[in-house]
Amino acid sequence: MITRDYLEKVDINKAYRLLNLGATCMVTAEYNGDTGAMPATWVGALDYNPTKCTAVIAKEHYTRPLIEKSGYFAIGVPSVAIAKELFYLGSVSKNDEKDKLEKSGAEFFTLDNSKIPLIDGCIGYLIFKVIPEPHNEQVYDLFIGECVAAYADKRVYKNNHVCFDGVDPKLHTLHYVAGSHFFALGDELKGDGFGLDE
Amino acid sequence: MITRDYLEKVDINKAYRLLNLGATCMVTAEYNGDTGAMPATWVGALDYNPTKCTAVIAKEHYTRPLIEKSGYFAIGVPSVAIAKELFYLGSVSKNDEKDKLEKSGAEFFTLDNSKIPLIDGCIGYLIFKVIPEPHNEQVYDLFIGECVAAYADKRVYKNNHVCFDGVDPKLHTLHYVAGSHFFALGDELKGDGFGLDE
Structure with missing residues (x-):
């Protein structure tokens, strides 16, 4: 209940601004009822109208095949309030600990018609559809996504700008x-x- | 003289950590005596051993053909001390204002055998050789570079870690x-x- 009660849908053409800050992100994905969640530092904006992003997701991550099979992933922009949960999610793999998500203490929820669980405590969420680029994915572990929906905490994102005043x-x-x-x-x-x- | 007297060469395998912070970067490039300098927010780490990066450089930027012709670019990680200079360099193009660099107030210098001018006031500098990826460059304005040298201000980068204490x-x-x-x-x-x- 940290941020999810304060979310509102925001313009996908301008949602790249949530990524401009350069914050460490939370990547989540879902396929056939199975969820993966991992923090990722190597995520960034690639374009606007609509927002596109790049995300480096190495082959050993549990979340990667969920992205490959579903064709979608979500990026959350975590706040300090969930530093502990983020750190835990980054310190173990679901390949090794099947109940990692439950143990992390993170609270998951979904929005609108997306099946991808999002982690409460992020100031913004962007849902991306993968633009298939097999060469980038294989050689660089680099995924490109096009934003199909975005949400932000109205306490910190106003008129398409992040404002911490x-x-x-x-x-x-x-x-x-x-x-x-x-x-x-x-x-x-x-x-x-x-x-x-x- | 803000940071350049405090620089030391750092491990190119670990220099991606300077990019992990997600700071807005300063891109510089040089070809045949001509220099371009532009701030860029859409820059991030792509790999380690050695550090690789992605950088989005749109076609209208003066700096882009300098990168394409020379095959190299530099990324600086600016400090608050040069916010004013960075803002100026991002507000005009050298296509429109030939003496933009001089007017910016930024101080340029070079290191070792690189010809690329760097802007004083960055906490770290990474020199990248372009890994040619024509599809990414044309479709996404996305350049990939492999780090060939890196330097950091020893007051804030110690034992390959950024530390602001x-x-x-x-x-x-x-x-x-x-x-x-x-x-x-x-x-x-x-x-x-x-x-x-x-």
């Missing part, structure tokens, strides 16, 4: 470095510090 | 949303706030 810092995004090291996104640059006239 | 906040990274809106990266998550035992 007056927002609980627990809703800021997470940025991964290596090991167990994450940073939280800080304040917006304003005034003299930015060197711009307001 | 006790560091001037002006050396934190910049994260773009849209319009003229940027955020600075904040603090590392530690202790109870992260939900992990230290």
Whole structure:
């Protein structure tokens, strides 16, 4: 109940802005009732009108064949509030621990007619249809997706912009470095510090 | 003189960690004495051993043909200290303003045997050789590079990790949303706030 009660559908042409921040993402996918969930740092925007993304999903991940078979994946942009759950989901594979998702403490839900479970506590969610690019997928583990639906927490995404003014810092995004090291996104640059006239 | 006196060469196998933060990047390229410089948000890590990256460089950018002709580009990871210069470099094209680089106020320098000018004030620099992928470049404006050299500011990159503890906040990274809106990266998550035992 961290963010899912605050979601609203947003413009898929502008939803790439949720990815612009460069936050570590949560990738989820579903096939035939089976769900995979993994954090991924190597996710980014590729285009707008509509939003496209790139996502690096290595072959050993449980989530990858679910994406390949279903042709869809979801990207969540996690907040600090679910750092613990995100870290757990990234520290074990469902290949090794079948009840990883339950053990993570993450709460899953779906939206509209998508079957892909999403993880509560993200400030935005984008549902992508895979644009098949077999060469990229095989050689680089690189998937390209075209956004078919997007949702964002209306407390932090207003008029198609992320805005953290007056927002609980627990809703800021997470940025991964290596090991167990994450940073939280800080304040917006304003005034003299930015060197711009307001 | 913001960061260039503090640079040291770093392991190209681990330099992807400079990109993990998801910061807005500075792309520079050089061909036959001509230099292009542009901020780019859609840049990310693709692989390690050695570091590879993806970078979306649209066809209208002055910098793109310099990359195509030389086969190389550099990625800088700008700090808050050069937000003003970065914003200027992103607000005009050298196609329209021939002295854009001089007007920006950015200070350029080169390292070792690379001819590519780098912009002072970045916490890290990665030099990439283009891996030609004509389909990606034409259809998606997506370039793939393999890192041939990397440098980082030793005040914030230690033992192949970004660490902002006790560091001037002006050396934190910049994260773009849209319009003229940027955020600075904040603090590392530690202790109870992260939900992990230290």
